[in-house]
Structure formats: structure tokens, C-alpha cells
Amino acid sequence: MIFKLVYPLLIILFFISTFINKNNLFNDINSSVDNFNIRFNKDIQTLKNEIDFLDATKKSLPFENYTVAENIIYFDIDGSGVYFKNITSHPNQFNFYNLKEAKENLNSKFNNSLLFIVYNNIRSLKNDRKVIYTDDFSQTWVKVLQKGALSFDVFQNKRSISRNNTEFALYNLYTDRAHDKEMFTIIFPEYDYFNNSQKLRALWYFDFDPNFFAKNTNKLKSILGLNTYIIDGEYKVVYSTDKKHSKTIESIQDFYVFPLEKTNYKILIEKEGVFQLIKTKEIFILTFIILLIFYINKKEKLKKELLSLKILNKIKSELLLREPLTALYNRYFLQEKIIFPIKNCGVVLLDIDYFKNINDSFGHDRGDLVLKAVSNCIKLVSIGNADALRWGGEEFLIIFKDTDKEKLLNKVHTLQILIRNLNIIDNYKITASFGVIYTDIEDKNSFYSAVSKADKNLYTAKKTGRDKIVAF
Numbered sequence: 001m002i003f004k005l006v007y008p009l010l011i012i013l014f015f016i017s018t019f020i021n022k023n024n025l026f027n028d029i030n031s032s033v034d035n036f037n038i039r040f041n042k043d044i045q046t047l048k049n050e051i052d053f054l055d056a057t058k059k060s061l062p063f064e065n066y067t068v069a070e071n072i073i074y075f076d077i078d079g080s081g082v083y084f085k086n087i088t089s090h091p092n093q094f095n096f097y098n099l100k101e102a103k104e105n106l107n108s109k110f111n112n113s114l115l116f117i118v119y120n121n122i123r124s125l126k127n128d129r130k131v132i133y134t135d136d137f138s139q140t141w142v143k144v145l146q147k148g149a150l151s152f153d154v155f156q157n158k159r160s161i162s163r164n165n166t167e168f169a170l171y172n173l174y175t176d177r178a179h180d181k182e183m184f185t186i187i188f189p190e191y192d193y194f195n196n197s198q199k200l201r202a203l204w205y206f207d208f209d210p211n212f213f214a215k216n217t218n219k220l221k222s223i224l225g226l227n228t229y230i231i232d233g234e235y236k237v238v239y240s241t242d243k244k245h246s247k248t249i250e251s252i253q254d255f256y257v258f259p260l261e262k263t264n265y266k267i268l269i270e271k272e273g274v275f276q277l278i279k280t281k282e283i284f285i286l287t288f289i290i291l292l293i294f295y296i297n298k299k300e301k302l303k304k305e306l307l308s309l310k311i312l313n314k315i316k317s318e319l320l321l322r323e324p325l326t327a328l329y330n331r332y333f334l335q336e337k338i339i340f341p342i343k344n345c346g347v348v349l350l351d352i353d354y355f356k357n358i359n360d361s362f363g364h365d366r367g368d369l370v371l372k373a374v375s376n377c378i379k380l381v382s383i384g385n386a387d388a389l390r391w392g393g394e395e396f397l398i399i400f401k402d403t404d405k406e407k408l409l410n411k412v413h414t415l416q417i418l419i420r421n422l423n424i425i426d427n428y429k430i431t432a433s434f435g436v437i438y439t440d441i442e443d444k445n446s447f448y449s450a451v452s453k454a455d456k457n458l459y460t461a462k463k464t465g466r467d468k469i470v471a472f
Contacts, residue, residue, distance in 0.1 A: 025224070026256075028224060029224060029226075029256055032220050033220070036216050036217075036219075036220055036267060037261045039216050040216065040260060041261060041262075043109075043110070044167075044186070046106070046109060047106070047168075047186060047206055048167075048168070048188065050106060053102070054099070055097075058095045058096060059095070059096045059098075060093045060094070060096070061093060061094060062092065062093050063090055063091050063092060063093055070146055071146065072085055073085075074139075076137040077096060079100055079135075079136070079137055080133065080136070080137055081132075081133070081134045081136060081137035081141055082094065082096070082132070083132040083133075083134075084130075084131050085131075085132070086130070087131075094131070096133075097119055097133055099117045099133060099134065099135035100135045102117060102135070103116075103117050103135045106206075110212060111211060111212075111214065111215060113208050113209050113211040113212040113214070114206065114208055114212075115176075115207045116134060116135055116136055116179070116205070116206075117134070117135045117204070117206055117207075118132065118133065118134045118135075118204075118205040118207070119132070119134075119202065119204055119205075120132055121133075121201070122202055136179075140179070167262065168186055168188045168189075168262070169189070169263075170184065170185075170186055170232075170260070170263040170264070170265055171184055171185040172184065172232040172234055173210070173232050173234075173236045173238050176207065181209065182209065183207045183208060184207075184210070184212075184232065184238060185205050185208075186205075186206045187203055187204065187205055188203070189202075189203055190202040190203070190204070210230075210238050212239075213230045213239040217239055218241055220241075220267075220269070224269065226270050226271075226272060227240065227241045227245075227270045228270075229245065229267075229268040229270075230260065230265060230266070230267060230268075231249050231265065231268060232264070232265055233264035233265070235252075236248055237249060238265070242270075249268065252266075254270065255269060255271060256269040320332055321333045321336060323390040325371060325372065325390075326371055326372060326375035328388050328389055328396070329387060329388065329389040330389060331391075333389060334444075338387070338399075340441060340442060340443045340444065341441060341443070342399070342401055342447075343402065344401070344402050344403055344404065344438075345399065345403075345439060345450070346398075346399070346400035346403050346411075346436065346437070346438050347397070347399060347400075347436070347438075347439070347451060347453075348397070348398040348400070348408075348412055348415075348435070349434070349435045349451065349455055349457075349458045350378075350395070350398075350458070351394055351395050351396075351432060352371075352394040352419075352431075353432055353462070353467060355393070355394035358425070358428075358430075362425055362428075366424070370422075370425070371394065373422050373430075374430070375388075375390070375396070377415055377418040378396055378398060378415065380415075380418065381398075381414055381415045381418070382398055385400070385402055385403070386398055386399060386400045386401060387399045387401075397451065405472070408436065408438060408471075409469075409471060412434055412436055412471070413469070415434075416431075416434065416467075416469060419431060420467075431467035432467070433461035433466045433467060433468055433469075434457075434458065434461055434469040434470065435453075435454040435455055435457030435458030435460070435471075436457060436469060436470065436471035436472065437451075437472065438471075457471065458470070
């Protein structure tokens with residue numbers, strides 16, 4: 001008796017211990033995410049510092065040796081590209097930012113995940129006159145700029161650049177048209193102030209591949225032992241520690257969700273499983289519980305053996321005698337349970353009309369639903385002194401005992417109407433054909449003879465138009 005009292009107490013202790021572990025883990029998650037955001041903000045500050053450095057070290061160079069392509073004037077300076085779009089007069093000189101040097105410096109800090117640096121100096125948004133500096137000189141940029149403004153949709157998107165977030169913006173994951181690479185952009189706006197009003201003057205674009213998040217995200221997993229994801233505002237996975245992850249998160253219900261500060265990105269951490277909450281203490285309790293259960297089970301072995309005999313009888317009744325899909329009797333029932341003779345017996349053989357067409361047109365799942373529905377109708381009219389069998393495929397056999405012809409036909413007509421009224425498939429009427437015999441059955445041979453006659457009547461019903469009853 002004492003063991004039965006200790007057993008539930010141990011279970012309660014086990015769950016209390018795992019609950020404490022869960023709280024501790026959640027505290028670790030919160031602390032680790034806070035540190036993640038701190039490191040992320042340091043990375044952003046590094047980029048901001050580089051912009052300040054570039055602005056302080058810019059040079060004035062003469063405007064010469066350029067190429068013209070429609071409304072684009074462009075030229076190469078040491079592998080960096082300078083592009084003027086829609087300008088009406090040529091300046092004598094221009095400011096040059098050594099973006100290649102800045103990129104090489106930053107690559108060492110961001111695990112080479114930095115792809116491109118672009119500076120977009122907006123002359124007039126209305127007339128789309130602008131100058132573009134990139135760390136990569138390529139005529140591909142010319143084609144991109146001829147088709148439209150560089151990331152013109154950024155200016156239209158209030159969530160990207162707003163006066164409430166003038167420090168930086170994190171742009172969603174996309175495939176770059178110029179270089180055909182999957183990347184996201186960290187954008188730093190620059191503003192001019194006129195008469196106490198703020199006006200967008202230029203943008204700095206830092207294009208990164210998803211490995212930008214690798215170091216900090218992998219560190220989160222190593223601390224917590226849980227897979228971590230970074231998703232953008234469209235729920236696209238920017239980076240994940242799970243290499244089998246899908247490209248898009250359909251639901252965030254299975255994750256702890258935290259904001260990536262000052263962005264519309266989110267940090268997702270998978271929710272822990274039970275085994276991740278079990279430590280040494282819980283393993284000891286669990287082992288003791290298992291041993292205790294084994295001991296209690298051994299003492300009650302005799303009771304279980306007696307119970308198993310009842311279960312075996314139930315299995316024989318439910319599994320051996322019944323067909324699993326419809327729960328009607330099967331042919332084995334005829335060998336084991338049916339008793340002859342049967343006086344005043346009605347033998348009904350029915351077949352679902354055009355069942356093959358149902359399977360072919362609507363699928364076998366819908367066909368199975370039709371079989372189950374028809375079986376339920378058969379069960380309704382078979383309540384009482386009748387046995388119903390799934391004879392094979394879409395054929396069913398009903399044996400009515402101690403009945404008369406009028407009652408038998410009423411039952412069959414009722415079944416026909418029930419099947420007609422089934423609404424399993426939209427705009428599709430389900431019907432069945434019936435072959436009926438009324439006779440006395442003396443033994444198994446006369447039973448199969450009656451079934452054969454019912455089958456001939458069923459064949460006549462199907463041949464003459466289906467959804468019919470051919471009786472006697």
C-alpha cells in the first residue's frame with residue numbers, strides 16, 4: 001500500500017522539478033536574447049561609425065573619363081562604381097568615398113557576410129536625379145538604374161523609413177537584381193534640416209548575406225540547446241541554426257518570439273521538448289518511478305493475465321468478425337456465428353451504384369466516406385433481428401430473420417431512401433441497387449443458394465437502370 005502512495009508523490013515531484021527547470025530555461029532564454037540584441041546594436045553602431053569615417057575621409061575628384069548610357073553617366077575608380085542618373089549639367093568635381101576600403105575593413109568584423117556598400121545621394125526625389133556610389137563597378141548597375149530608382153520602394157514604405165526610426169532600417173530578405181544573390185539590406189538615412197523640418201538627403205545601403213546573423217544566432221543555440229531562427233517582416237527565414245528549416249515560417253505558435261530591437265525582424269527560439277527539461281535529478285526520480293511501476297505491475301500480474309483473456313475475446317469479436325472500415329460483419333462471421341436453420345428469412349444484397357466513378361472522380365478518401373455512410377444507413381435498418389455484412393468492395397449483405405415479405409420490403413425501401421438522402425459529395429447523388437430474396441434457409445448450402453438468387457436480382461436491378469429494388 002505504501003508504494004502506491006509514494007508513486008503519485010514521486011510523479012508530482014518529477015513534474016515540479018521539470019517545471020522549475022522550464023522557468024530557469026525561460027529566464028536563460030530572456031537573458032540570452034537581451035545579449036543578442038546588445039551585440040546586434042553594437043554591430044549597427046559599427047556600421048554607423050564607418051559611415052562617419054567615410055564622410056570624414058571623402059575626397060574631391062575631377063569629373064572626367066565617363067561613359068554615357070541613355071540617362072546614366074558612369075565611370076570606374078579603382079574598381080568602385082560612380083553613377084549619375086538624370087543630371088542636366090556635369091559638375092567639375094564630385095565627392096569620392098573609398099567604399100572598397102571600408103568594405104574590406106568591415107568584412108573582417110562581420111565574417112565576410114558583407115556583400116556590397118552603396119551610397120545613394122538623392123538630388124531630387126520628384127525628378128529622380130541622383131548619384132550612386134558602389135564598392136563594385138559593373139555595367140549591371142547601369143541596367144538596374146535605367147529600369148528605375150535604386151530601391152525606390154523604400155521611400156514609399158513608411159515602415160522602412162519613418163521619422164520615428166531615423167537611425168537605421170532593416171529591409172526584408174530579397175534576391176538582388178544586379179548580382180542575383182539572396183541578401184537583406186541595412187539602410188542608414190541621412191537628413192538635412194531646413195526651417196525646423198526634416199528632409200531625406202541620402203541613404204547608405206549595407207547589403208549582407210544571411211550569415212550576418214550566423215555568429216550571434218549560433219551562440220544562442222550553443223547556450224540554450226534550442227534551434228534559433230531570424231525571420232523578416234514577411235516571415236521569411238533569414239537565418240536558422242536548423243539546416244532543414246523551410247524558407248518561410250507558417251506559424252510562430254511553436255516558438256518563443258522576441259523582437260529584434262528597432263526592426264520588424266523577429267528572433268524565434270523553438271520551444272523545448274520534455275527531454276530537454278530532464279536533468280540528473282529528474283533522471284533519478286524517473287528511474288525510481290519506473291522501478292516502482294515494475295514492482296507494482298509484478299504484484300498485479302495475475303489480475304492482468306485475467307484481464308488479458310477478456311481482451312483476447314474482445315479482439316476476436318471486434319477484429320476477426322468485423323470489417324475495419326465499416327464495422328459491419330465480414331465473411332468470417334458466417335463461419336463462426338450464424339446459426340441454421342433460419343425461418344422466414346430475407347436475404348438482401350445491395351451494391352453502391354457507380355462506385356468506381358466515385359473513387360476515380362473524387363478520390364479513395366471520399367469513396368471511403370461513402371462506404372462508411374452507406375454502412376451507417378444499413379446499421380439503422382438492421383437494428384433488431386438482422387445481421388449486416390460487407391460482402392466485398394461496394395457490396396453489402398443483410399440477413400433479416402423471422403420477418404415477413406411486407407416488413408422486409410418496407411425495410412429495403414427505407415434503406416433505399418436513406419442512401420438517396422446522403423449528402424457526402426457536393427452535387428452528387430448516391431444511390432444503390434438491391435436484389436431481395438424471401439425464403440427459409442436450412443443450412444449453409446441453401447444460404448449460399450439464396451445469396452446467389454439475390455445476386456441475380458441485383459444484376460437485373462443494375463442492368464435495368466440502377467437505384468432499383470428487384471425482389472423475390
